[in-house]
Amino acid sequence: MATNTAETVGTQLDTDDALVARSIKGDAAAFGDLYERYLDQIYRYIFYHTGNRSEAEDLTETVFLKAWQALPKNRKPIENVRAWLYRLAHNLVIDSHRTRKQVAPLEDHPHLQDRGASPEKALQTKEESQQLAYQLSRLKPQFRQVLVCRFINGLSHAETAAVMGLKENHVRVLQYRALQEMRQFMTGIGEVT
């Protein structure tokens, strides 16, 4: 147990760049540390795009598998590991949306049927995040993307611009319009007063 703790402390001391450098050389343990460091963030990012937990888990794992395979082939050093992982996740989400066929829409889920009936209670439970995912799913993809990056994953304007491949000013405009729509949804169901 003490060993595990020591390893954990040591792992925390490793920077992203150090873990990436070791991973490039084939150090699977280092890559495992990187995985644990970003597991929650990438999972959350994917979940609020898909609204499906098991799909989010699978895609999260796939993101890191692709990252492992891509690391030794990268011609340029990775300047921002977090942004790079989000970028991989973003591409996977897009591919997933393109390839998956008929999926039951979120509003058909039984646990969402009575959301409007008790919204304040939903905010206190785990299903509230599912409700948020549902609301986000009704936004345009770019609006959803900017809100997830900014307010769910806590990326700065610059980082969001990097993940989305846009200029920072464009992200600010998208953020404004996305929040406007989000506010309308929330007002419509009476959650925000």
Place this chain on the structure above:
Amino acid sequence: MSEPIHDILASCLDAVESGDATPGDCLARYPQHQDELAGLLAAAQHIETVARERPAAEFRSVARTRLLNQLPAHEPSSWLDQIRAWWGAEFTLRPLPALARNALTAALFIFLVFAGSIGVAKASESQLPGDRFYAIKTAVEDVRLAAAAGRDADVKLNLSFALRRVVEMQTLVEQDRPEHLQIAARRYEQHIKHATMDLTAVPAADRDRYTDLANLLISVLTTSSRTFALLLPQVSADFQPALDFAMATAEYNLKLVTTVYPPETMPVLASPTPGLSAGPGTMTATATPTQKTVEGIILPTAHPSGTPTVPLLVSVTPGALLTPTPTGTPLPTPTPTGTPAPTGTLVPTPTPTATNAASPTPVVATPTFTPLPTATHTPVQPPTNTPEPIPTKQTPPGQTDTPEPPGQTKTPKPTKTPKTN
């Protein structure tokens, strides 16, 4: 101009996230947008508050192990990736525009091809028959011959290349590689034949213009013949036919050219190499500043009044053939010092003065052509107009291995006796 609302919103969000301001501070700062900003900030805060989704505990507990079990081993990187890794991440032409990139690539390719060709051609110059790149050497020569403009250039190039062949044969003998002599001998025959044909085809009225070249050809043929004669006893009987062939070529073409261009003066030649020279003090010549150099051959000035008109040969390839030393002057002309001391047993008189103590060598005594005694450095008297002595065929005593003169025991026809395979 007022600040756009999306920038105001972004500034407020940044200030709140960093803790520099509260939502209330932002609303107070922008009263004109207070209502709209309040709704937008509330929406953002709602998302941040609600978005607490985390992976299930069951997933988290096995996630690392499950992922590590799926990780494939890294594939070995390609050689290009290894070069990039060694060179650095900046090893790429991508930052350049496409046109510049293509132009740079094309220029690099052309440079490599050009430099490679030059390098190979240069490297092949020292090649000998039987060497890997000897064909390149001869191909370059063929190209130069094909590009030669005019009779003069053609003759000079052929003579230059013929001398190369002589040097090659000499080197082959020195390196104990006589099996390749026949290759050089055949090409020697081709060069000599072309030069002779070029000169003998000149109309009689124009031959005065080519006297110098004819003398040069005679010099080359004489020198070649002597060199072959010296090489002959150094190779076994199996490989002597190649030298016989080359020597017969020289003698046969010498007869042809001297028939068309009767020599006024007999050419005297420098020894091909120090190793083959008759000895110190003999057969050396001085190249005067008035002489012209063509393809490594020094041409004499046209019939000077005070010096013999003798073409002198200098080395054709580095360190190989015919390097004149600054002493002595060939002298087939009447004796300038008045006390002729003929050397050897050669017939025609007058004999030149021999100022050196060195005795004539067997080469000098070769009966085929001219008597070649040692000579004084500069003649005191100008040459007379007496005709050139006619070479005799008398064999000096003691000469047992001297080849037979042409037209007696054998009449070689170089073009019909190829000895190469």
